[in-house]
Amino acid sequence: MTEAAEFIRRAMGGAWGADPVAVVLGSGLGALAEEVEGARRFPFKDLPGFPRSGVSSHKGELILGRLSGRDVALLAGRAHYYEHGDPKIMRVPLETFKALGVSRLLLTNAAGSLREDAPPGSLMVLNDHISWSGLNPLIGVQGDSRFVNMVDAYDPELRAALLAALKAEGQPQLQGVYMWFSGPSFETPAEIRMARLLGADAVGMSTVPEAILARHIGLRVGAVSAISNFGAGMTGLPLSHEETKEEGAKLAGRFIAVVKRFLQDLA
Numbered sequence: 001m002t003e004a005a006e007f008i009r010r011a012m013g014g015a016w017g018a019d020p021v022a023v024v025l026g027s028g029l030g031a032l033a034e035e036v037e038g039a040r041r042f043p044f045k046d047l048p049g050f051p052r053s054g055v056s057s058h059k060g061e062l063i064l065g066r067l068s069g070r071d072v073a074l075l076a077g078r079a080h081y082y083e084h085g086d087p088k089i090m091r092v093p094l095e096t097f098k099a100l101g102v103s104r105l106l107l108t109n110a111a112g113s114l115r116e117d118a119p120p121g122s123l124m125v126l127n128d129h130i131s132w133s134g135l136n137p138l139i140g141v142q143g144d145s146r147f148v149n150m151v152d153a154y155d156p157e158l159r160a161a162l163l164a165a166l167k168a169e170g171q172p173q174l175q176g177v178y179m180w181f182s183g184p185s186f187e188t189p190a191e192i193r194m195a196r197l198l199g200a201d202a203v204g205m206s207t208v209p210e211a212i213l214a215r216h217i218g219l220r221v222g223a224v225s226a227i228s229n230f231g232a233g234m235t236g237l238p239l240s241h242e243e244t245k246e247e248g249a250k251l252a253g254r255f256i257a258v259v260k261r262f263l264q265d266l267a
């Protein structure tokens with residue numbers, strides 16, 4: 001049990017949630033937090049071991065409540081490796097989910113697309129990743145549990161459920177491989193050409209260390225990327241964080257609908 005989980009239990013007046021699902025909200029995707037019914041909000045600063053996030057589109061709150069008839073724990077404002085230089089920065093939030101009874105985790109992010117058939121505004125289900133940063137959040141962990149299997153790291157059932165939710169919401173059933181660049185600078189056009197050659201479909205600055213940590217902790221992981229732009233050099237236009245936030249706002253409605261459908265139809 002993390003100290004944060006104990007704090008939350010005390011604040012909630014005892015055990016909370018029946019088979020709750022956790023969701024980590026990516027850049028520009030925080031609007032989902034407004035949909036939570038009976039929301040109890042815990043600023044990260046009140047939760048021991050939780051990171052401080054300084055990214056302008058991130059809030060820094062853990063929200064407990066109900067969405068689509070299900071108990072949910074939402075993290076609005078993840079911390080990124082590029083803010084702290086620590087690939088384990090999300091361990092305590094993920095361990096706190098586990099201590100609260102979460103077994104399934106949905107990671108969301110904003111990402112650049114490497115595929116012409118996935119333009120800005122698309123939602124892409126992740127089926128695998130490439131940890132291009134070369135970093136690993138489990139370095140220094142002792143014992144054999146550190147040798148985490150990463151075949152089907154993105155849980156086949158959750159992937160199928162996400163694709164079904166896309167279909168039900170009339171969205172193309174896109175899926176692909178996410179490549180983690182540390183950021184915070186965007187990629188160069190040459191790096192994007194390389195990423196395409198190496199088999200990536202999307203690039204971003206989060207999710208991969210969290211997926212590895214979550215597998216180590218024993219959470220089942222699903223992930224979805226909200227495509228905010230084409231990768232650097234693919235259009236001749238410069239990239240900006242403004243664009244990430246604007247695109248996030250534009251697709252918020254569809255993103256919310258897909259996540260709600262996913263939650264509603266989960267067994």
Ligand code: HPA
Binds near residue numbers: 112187228244
């Ligand atoms: N690269 C990395 N991270 C991102 C991008 C991108 O093009 N778009 C949104 N997050």
